[in-house]
Each structure stands twice: as structure tokens, then as C-alpha cells.
Amino acid sequence: MNSIEQLLTALIIIVRYGLSNSILVSTLAFFLGLILGLIFVFIEVLGGRLASWTVNLLVVILRGIPPVLLLFIIFYGLPSIGISLNNVVSAIIGLGLISGAYQSQILRSSIQAVAARQMEAALSIGLSKWSAYTSVIFPQALRLSLPGLVNEYTIILKDSSLAYAIGVVEAFTQAVHIAQARFEYFTPLLAVALLYLAICFSLSQVVNYIYLKLRVLGYGQ
Amino acid sequence: MGSDKLLFIEDLHKYYGKHHVLKGVNLAVNEGESVVIIGPSGSGKSTLLRCINLLVKPDKGRIVFDNEEITTGKIDVRRVREKIGFVFQHFNLFLHLTAIENVMLGLIKVKNYPREKARRIAEEALLSVGITEELWNKYPAQLSGGQQQRVAIARAIAMEPKLLLFDEPTSALDPELIGEVLKVMEKLANEGRTMIVVTHEIGFALKAADRVVFFDDGKIIEEGSPEQVILNPKTERARRFLFSIRELYRLE
Ligand SMILES: Nc1ncnc2c1ncn2[C@@H]1O[C@H](COP(=O)(O)OP(=O)(O)OP(=O)(O)O)[C@@H](O)[C@H]1O
Ligand SMILES: [Mg+2]
Numbered sequence: 219m220n221s222i223e224q225l226l227t228a229l230i231i232i233v234r235y236g237l238s239n240s241i242l243v244s245t246l247a248f249f250l251g252l253i254l255g256l257i258f259v260f261i262e263v264l265g266g267r268l269a270s271w272t273v274n275l276l277v278v279i280l281r282g283i284p285p286v287l288l289l290f291i292i293f294y295g296l297p298s299i300g301i302s303l304n305n306v307v308s309a310i311i312g313l314g315l316i317s318g319a320y321q322s323q324i325l326r327s328s329i330q331a332v333a334a335r336q337m338e339a340a341l342s343i344g345l346s347k348w349s350a351y352t353s354v355i356f357p358q359a360l361r362l363s364l365p366g367l368v369n370e371y372t373i374i375l376k377d378s379s380l381a382y383a384i385g386v387v388e389a390f391t392q393a394v395h396i397a398q399a400r401f402e403y404f405t406p407l408l409a410v411a412l413l414y415l416a417i418c419f420s421l422s423q424v425v426n427y428i429y430l431k432l433r434v435l436g437y438g439q
Numbered sequence: 440m441g442s443d444k445l446l447f448i449e450d451l452h453k454y455y456g457k458h459h460v461l462k463g464v465n466l467a468v469n470e471g472e473s474v475v476i477i478g479p480s481g482s483g484k485s486t487l488l489r490c491i492n493l494l495v496k497p498d499k500g501r502i503v504f505d506n507e508e509i510t511t512g513k514i515d516v517r518r519v520r521e522k523i524g525f526v527f528q529h530f531n532l533f534l535h536l537t538a539i540e541n542v543m544l545g546l547i548k549v550k551n552y553p554r555e556k557a558r559r560i561a562e563e564a565l566l567s568v569g570i571t572e573e574l575w576n577k578y579p580a581q582l583s584g585g586q587q588q589r590v591a592i593a594r595a596i597a598m599e600p601k602l603l604l605f606d607e608p609t610s611a612l613d614p615e616l617i618g619e620v621l622k623v624m625e626k627l628a629n630e631g632r633t634m635i636v637v638t639h640e641i642g643f644a645l646k647a648a649d650r651v652v653f654f655d656d657g658k659i660i661e662e663g664s665p666e667q668v669i670l671n672p673k674t675e676r677a678r679r680f681l682f683s684i685r686e687l688y689r690l691e
Contacts, residue, residue: 332534338494339531343545343598344521353548358535436534436580 221405228396228409236392237413243306243388244378247313248371254318259325263351273322280319286380288312293384309381317374324370328362329355362437365425372418379414389413444503445470445602445633446491451500453486453657460486461497462657468602468635473628475644475665476637478654479680484637487654488604491635492523505601521549524595528607530587532579538590539565539575542597549598564597565590568623585616589623596627603627603634610639639684641669653677 258277262270293308303311332355340350379390387395393410397403446468453461460483468474476484489495491502493509493516502510509519532541539561546557565575568589579587588608595603605624609617621643628634628647638644644651644665651668653661653676661668661677669685672678 335527335529335531336533339525339527339533341494342492342520342523342525342527343594344517344549345545346517349548353544354533358533361535434580435578 224400224402224405225409228393228406229413231396232389232392232406232410232413236387236389236410239306239381239386239388240375240378240390243309243313243381243386244371244375246310247317247374247378250310250314251317251321251370251374252367254314255321255325258318258322259329262322262326263329264347277319277322280316283316285313285316285377286383288316289380289384305381305384305386308384309378309386313374313377313380316377317370320370320373321367324363324366325359328359328366331362332358358437361432361435364428365432368421368425368428372421375417376414443469445472445505446635447501447503448491449501449503451487451490451497451502453483453490453495453497460657461490463500464657464659466652466659468633470633471631472649473632473634473636473647474650474652475648476635476652476654477639477641477644477668477681477684478660482655483657484654485606488525488606488635488637491602491604492520492525494525517549521545521598522601524598524600524603526588526591526595526603526605526608528611530579530584530591530611532587532591532594534579537576537578538570538582538586541579541590542594545594545598560597561593564593567596568593569619583616584612585619588612588620592620592623592627596632601633603632605634605636605638607637607639639687641681641684644669653680655680 258273261273265273289309289312292303292312293305296303296308336354336358337350340354341347345353378388381388382391382394385391389410393406396406400406444467446466448464448466451461451464452459462483464487466474476487478484486495490497491504493514497510500510501508504519505522507514532538533544536544539558542561542564543554543557546552546560547554550557552560562572562575565571570586570589570593574582574586579590582590592608608624609620612620617640621640624634624636624643625647636643636648648665650662651665652659653668653672653674655676661672661674668677669681672681
């Protein structure tokens with residue numbers, strides 16, 4: 219087998235037997251993070267002092283934990299207090315929790331970017347604060363957040379390789395398995411790197427497209 | 440207080456921290472009257488307008504609007520704002536909504552009109568400010584500043600407010616676009632709408648205002664007919680300020 223063939227077979231094996239888990243873990247973690255991010259930001263914006271202080275503290279903690287440590291805590295640590303989760307679920311929850319902290323910050327900064335003047339305009343036609351948020355501020359903040367959220371997805375996708383540490387067979391794990399079987403690391407690792415790169419590159423094109431659309435709507439410059 | 444008084448402001452004060460911004464404003468506006476407020480930057484004109492529709496809470500004094508004191512705690516703020524249209528210096532259109540959706544939002548969410556009825560009213564309001572059908576489905580960013588401000592005016596008048604507040608509606612516009620907005624405002628004044636306009640456009644004041652108020656340092660310094668206040672102010676401060684503005688606009 220020449221090296222191109224080795225690269226291609228490694229790629230095929232990784233796509234067939236690893237990538238689906240990478241995508242599954244990162245997509246579910248992303249949406250878990252989005253839901254958490256929305257909840258966090260709702261509480262920060264609409265909740266009282268104490269509630270938003272608590273959320274802030276939680277965000278600081280979640281951002282301060284190395285992802286792999288959190289995965290270990292959930293997968294190996296929680297069983298000792300009676301909560302046993304399988305490794306895929308642990309990875310989704312761990313990465314989702316951390317992503318929730320980041321996504322809440324992405325959302326919050328977009329809310330701040332639209333808030334003041336749009337809020338005044340919304341209130342001045344007689345909308346309630348709730349309607350102002352749900353029909354004016356949040357829809358715009360979500361649009362403004364889209365580039366950041368897609369970026370966040372690429373970060374989770376890459377971070378999902380950490381699930382290797384708790385035995386989830388995802389793309390990176392599969393590459394390592396191939397390497398161990400072939401006694402040759404370079405080609406399979408190159409294959410999986412190219413794969414991550416291709417996905418991230420495509421998503422960065424999506425981000426550019428979103429920026430373009432946003433500019434048409436008059437956001438940013 | 441006569442019943443023809445739509446708005447009655449008495450000894451209004453506002454502080455931002457220690458900064459005393461409104462220092463006892465007294466102003467009464469009759470139904471159908473258009474009042475122009477002129478005054479230097481930072482004198483508190485925007486703050487006064489914001490107090491009137493309760494975007495800012497005054498610290499002392501009374502505002503009676505439509506026969507009801509609105510500066511008490513019990514008041515339903517939304518119902519008051521619904522009756523007061525506000526036109527902002529920077530238009531503040533909702534960027535994610537098209538021109539017509541901007542006008543419809545309040546009709547649907549505040550007045551609870553069905554979509555069809557809201558659309559009909561919005562179309563009428565847009566036409567009345569000269570925004571024709573081909574612009575209805577454009578987003579604010581696709582419109583010129585003058586068109587955006589006219590949509591903003593349509594958004595305000597579609598709610599059928601009893602009072603319209605304009606906060607320097609033309610000062611963010613390119614000079615060639617100012618005229619189209621002033622024309623709409625003149626038309627509104629001539630229709631007998633009650634409005635308070637903060638502006639430095641003294642040409643507009645002379646043509647459309649029933650009364651001009653000169654505002655400085657958180658207080659009304661002088662008020663009277665447009666000719667009197669603009670062309671022949673009594674106080675030195677007003678004279679100096681209006682002189683500099685007239686220079687600027689090369690009027691007379
Ligand atoms: N939210 C705020 N917090 C603190 N200070 C404020 C706030 N809004 C206005 N001010 C201050 O109050 C004073 C009056 O402001 P205001 O905007 O009412 O003046 P203005 O007459 O409308 O001026 P301009 O012609 O610049 O619009 C200014 O000194 C301003 O800095
Ligand atoms: Mg102002």
C-alpha cells in the first residue's frame with residue numbers, strides 16, 4: 219500500500235466508524251450549550267441581582283474548568299455519588315455545560331450590541347419589557363450571535379476529541395486505533411487532522427456568508 | 440387645568456446622580472398645538488421628552504397627560520406610551536423587520552389587531568408619509584436616512600397617539616434628505632396633531648410651530664410665538680443662541 223492509499227483508507231475508516239460519534243457528541247453538546255446559554259442569559263437579563271450573580275459565578279466556574287477534567291468528573295467521579303452515565307452521555311453533558319457558559323457570553327454581548335436604542339424604540343410604542351425582548355431584542359441578538367455560535371460549534375467539534383480520554387470512539391480515537399494497529403501514527407493522524415480542518419473550513423465559509431447577510435441587514439460594518 | 444390641555448408639566452426635576460439635568464420645567468401643551476423646543480446641546484431637551492413618555496423617571500414634579508397624572512407609581516406605563524408617539528434622532532427602526540413590519544409590530548403586539556387589519560393600517564400610515572409600496576418590504580438598511588425616518592414616523596402615527604414627540608428628527612440626516620422629513624412633519628402639524636418637536640430647524644419652527652420654547656440649563660428660559668422667540672428673543676441667552684443658529688442656517 220502506498221502512502222496515499224493508506225491515507226485514504228484511514229480517512230474512510232475514520233469517517234465510517236468515528237466521525238458519526240464526533241458529530242453526535244458535538245452537535246448534542248452544542249444544543250445543550252445553546253439551551254443553557256439562553257437560560258443563563260435570560261436569567262441575567264430579566265432576573266434579579268442574586269440570580270444573575272449566581273449565573274455569573276457558574277459561568278466563571280465552567281470557563282475555568284479544563285474540559286477533560288470535567289469529563290473525568292462526570293464519567294469517573296459521579297458514579298461514587300450514585301450517578302452513572304455512559305461515556306457518550308458524559309461527554310455530551312460535560313462539553314455542553316462548558317459550551318453553555320461560552321454561548322451565554324456570545325448571546326449576552328449581542329444583546330448588549332442591540333439593546334439600548336432598540337429597547338427604547340420598542341418601549342416607546344408601548345411594548346411590554348417581555349415583548350420588547352422576545353420580538354425585538356432577542357431575534358436581533360440571535361442573528362448577531364450566529365457567527366459566534368457557528369464558531370463555537372467548530373470549537374466543540376475539536377474539543378469532542380477529548381472524549382477519547384473517557385473511551386468514546388470518535389474520529390480521533392478511531393485514528394489512534396488505526397495507528398496502533400498499523401504501528402504507524404503519521405498517516406492516520408494526518409487523515410483525522412484533514413477531516414477536522416475540512417469541516418472547520420466549511421463552517422468558516424458559512425460564518426463569512428452570515429456576516430455578509432448581517433451586513434445587508436445593517437448590522438456591524 | 441382646562442380640558443383642552445393635553446399635557447401639563449409642573450416643576451419637573453431630574454437628576455442623573457448628582458447632575459441636576461431638569462431644574463423645574465413648567466410646560467402646558469394644548470390639544471392640536473405644535474410646540475418646538477430649541478436649546479443648546481446638553482441642556483436637557485431629550486431628557487424632558489423621555490420623561491414625558493416615561494422612558495426616564497422624573498425625580499420631582501408632576502406630569503398630567505390626557506387628564507391623568509402619569510407621574511404617580513400606580514400608572515400603567517404601557518398604556519401611556521401607547522398614546523405617545525416618539526420619533527428618535529437615529530430612527531431606531533427594528534433592523535430585523537421590513538418597513539411595513541416595523542409599523543405593524545405595535546399594532547399586533549400592543550393593540551392586538553389581527554394581521555390583516557394591522558397591515559391595512561400600516562399601509563395607510565406608510566403612504567401618508569410618502570413611503571410607497573415598492574419600499575414596504577425593504578429592510579431599514581436598504582432605505583435612505585430620510586426614508587427610514589419617515590418609516591419611523593409612520594410607526595409612531597399608526598398607533599394613533601394623542602401626542603407626538605420628535606427628538607432632533609433631522610439632525611442625523613444628510614442635508615439633502617432633511618426636507619422630505621420636515622415636509623411630513625409640517626403636514627402632521629397642519630393636520631392638527633399635537634406635537635412637541637426638539638429641533639434646530641428654525642425654518643420649520645417658523646412655518647409649522649404654534650409656539651416656540653427656548654430651553655437652556657434644564658429650564659424654559661423663554662416661550663412665545665415662533666416669530667417672537669426666533670426673530671426677536673427677549674433674553675440675552677436666547678438671542679445669542681438663536682443668532683448662532685441663524686448664522687448656521689443663513690436664514691433671514
Ligand atoms: N442616562 C444618562 N445618564 C447620565 N447622564 C445623562 C444621561 N442622559 C443624559 N445625561 C446628561 O444629562 C444632560 C442633558 O442631556 P440631554 O440628552 O437631555 O440633553 P439635550 O438637550 O438633549 O442635548 P443634545 O442637544 O446633545 O441632544 C447632559 O449633560 C447629559 O450628559
Ligand atoms: Mg438630545
